[in-house]
Amino acid sequence: MKQIHDNLQSTPPAEGSGAPAAVPAGPTTGPLTPEELQLGARNHSMPLEALRRDVTPPGLHYILTHFDIPDIDPAAWHLRISGAVERALELSMAALRKDPAITVPVTLECAGNGRSLLSPRPMSQPWVLEGVGTAHWTGIPLAYLLGKAGVLQNAVEVVFTGADAGIQGGVPHHYARSLPIREALRADVVLAYKMNGNELPPQHGYPLRLVVPGWYGMASVKWLESIEVVTAPFAGYQQQVAYRYQDSADDAGTPVSRIRVRSLMVPPGIPEFFTRKRVLPRGPVMLQGRAWSGHAAVTAVEVGIDDTWLPAHLEEPAGGFAWRKWRLPWVADPGEHVLACRATDASGATQPLEQNWNYQGLGNNVVQRISVRVE
Numbered sequence: 561m562k563q564i565h566d567n568l569q570s571t572p573p574a575e576g577s578g579a580p581a582a583v584p585a586g587p588t589t590g591p592l593t594p595e596e597l598q599l600g601a602r603n604h605s606m607p608l609e610a611l612r613r614d615v616t617p618p619g620l621h622y623i624l625t626h627f628d629i630p631d632i633d634p635a636a637w638h639l640r641i642s643g644a645v646e647r648a649l650e651l652s653m654a655a656l657r658k659d660p661a662i663t664v665p666v667t668l669e670c671a672g673n674g675r676s677l678l679s680p681r682p683m684s685q686p687w688v689l690e691g692v693g694t695a696h697w698t699g700i701p702l703a704y705l706l707g708k709a710g711v712l713q714n715a716v717e718v719v720f721t722g723a724d725a726g727i728q729g730g731v732p733h734h735y736a737r738s739l740p741i742r743e744a745l746r747a748d749v750v751l752a753y754k755m756n757g758n759e760l761p762p763q764h765g766y767p768l769r770l771v772v773p774g775w776y777g778m779a780s781v782k783w784l785e786s787i788e789v790v791t792a793p794f795a796g797y798q799q800q801v802a803y804r805y806q807d808s809a810d811d812a813g814t815p816v817s818r819i820r821v822r823s824l825m826v827p828p829g830i831p832e833f834f835t836r837k838r839v840l841p842r843g844p845v846m847l848q849g850r851a852w853s854g855h856a857a858v859t860a861v862e863v864g865i866d867d868t869w870l871p872a873h874l875e876e877p878a879g880g881f882a883w884r885k886w887r888l889p890w891v892a893d894p895g896e897h898v899l900a901c902r903a904t905d906a907s908g909a910t911q912p913l914e915q916n917w918n919y920q921g922l923g924n925n926v927v928q929r930i931s932v933r934v935e
């Protein structure tokens with residue numbers, strides 16, 4: 561325990577912060593820490609069997625909340641739109657519900673998905689593979705509200721700030737992220753107040769959240785309170801420090817944006833409780849899963865059976881940034897097997913067979929492997 565504690569204190573707090581705060585040290589090969597377990601229990605993943613469904617019910621959809629879920633009184637809540645606009649706006653939920661609404665099917669994935677499989681392991685939310693889900697988000701197109709406010713010529717980004725606050729890297733802040741102006745004006749970026757046709761649940765951003773199709777989840781700010789059009793790039797913690805592909809702590813790195821191509825498989829058969837190993841009877845079995853990419857349409861999924869790769873059949877997706885179902889019939893023969901799946905998108909990007917390690921453990925789209933025992 562002592563060593564873990566020392567680790568957590570050993571990195572100096574980020575520049576400009578006050579008293580020393582617990583900043584995780586660099587990546588580790590040690591056992592999972594109580595702090596990671598605490599994050600992992602709060603921020604649950606989507607059980608892989610939910611890959612059978614086109615739409616993920618809230619409760620099975622993954623959750624990632626850095627700080628606490630705020631308790632917002634919808635009657636007192638307002639959305640402020642300000643900054644480089646012709647008219648600043650302050651809108652109640654009742655007013656927003658009168659605006660034209662759209663519904664967009666979107667696969668969200670946390671940029672840290674796969675982190676706990678990395679070696680050494682960056683200390684943060686310890687996702688295995690299931691930090692993903694697909695929902696139908698209903699709300700006002702962001703471009704419509706920005707049009708109402710009138711974006712000025714010199715605007716470069718739009719900053720979205722949530723009601724939730726905490727300390728990360730020693731820096732106290734509200735969760736906030738920005739989007740380049742051209743992304744903010746896309747027709748499918750939505751300010752959502754409904755998830756799968758029902759009221760937005762507290763953990764998913766009630767009463768209003770941003771959803772940015774195709775981008776890793778960090779862009780989709782929950783519990784949205786303010787939208788500010790800015791004339792210089794946003795330098796907030798979640799933009800400038802977190803969510804960067806870095807080789808080391810000193811590397812400035814590059815910002816994380818769109819979701820890298822990925823596929824996952826519904827583990828076939830039944831699990832052994834503690835080892836989580838899959839067991840299935842010999843004979844025909846339909847292997848199935850989902851594939852998605854935030855860069856370009858998924859064009860192929862190959863299924864690896866003991867490292868022999870076969871093309872899977874692909875179904876049509878519900879939308880441009882919603883996952884595609886794939887399936888491949890297999891005749892399971894007795895013995896131990898390793899199953900895998902690998903997707904490719906129209907940009908030519910394909911999933912790596914070896915982990916793509918980086919300092920924060922982001923954008924890790926390594927192929928999933930499942931060990932099965934056929935009896």
Ligand SMILES: Nc1nc2c(c(=O)[nH]1)N[C@H]1C(S)=C(S)[C@@H](COP(=O)(O)O)O[C@H]1N2
Binds near residue numbers: 624626668723
């Ligand atoms: N206000 C706020 N928005 C947030 C976050 C947060 O902690 N606070 N987490 C982000 C991250 S990292 C992800 S992956 C998604 C997760 O969305 P979900 O919990 O609805 O699945 O929300 C994003 N929006």
Ligand SMILES: [Mo]
Binds near residue numbers: 669670671672777
């Ligand atoms: Mo995330």
